[in-house]
Amino acid sequence: MSKGLVFINQLQLNYTSDMEKAMRGSHGVGYAMYCQKHDVRMKVEKKRQAEYMQSQRMLANFERKLHS
Template sequence: MNYTSEMEKAMHQAHGISYEVYSSNVEARMKVEQKREQDYVKGKLLIARLDSKVHSI
């Protein structure tokens, strides 16, 4: 995979680490993936709440 400068910038903004650190450090990768999972779950819960409000009107 070709890693672009935009991808590098996004990794820094979202997780505070470079792609090189992400790809070479298992602990850093696990932290990033745990944060991604938490963000995914929060998003799903938010959508479920909004969906229930929309359908209860």
């Protein structure tokens, strides 16, 4: 390790070229950047969480309309 450098939680992920394309298309970054940069990873994960929450609200709304 180089003097004065500290590496924290570097992810070791196996991914395919299709996964790389999807990551770039959805988030504008590749897996290498996602793995290396904590701030990029956090931005991607916050976006994923927001999209998940939105989908859950849409599903609940749909189910509520379906059963009323």
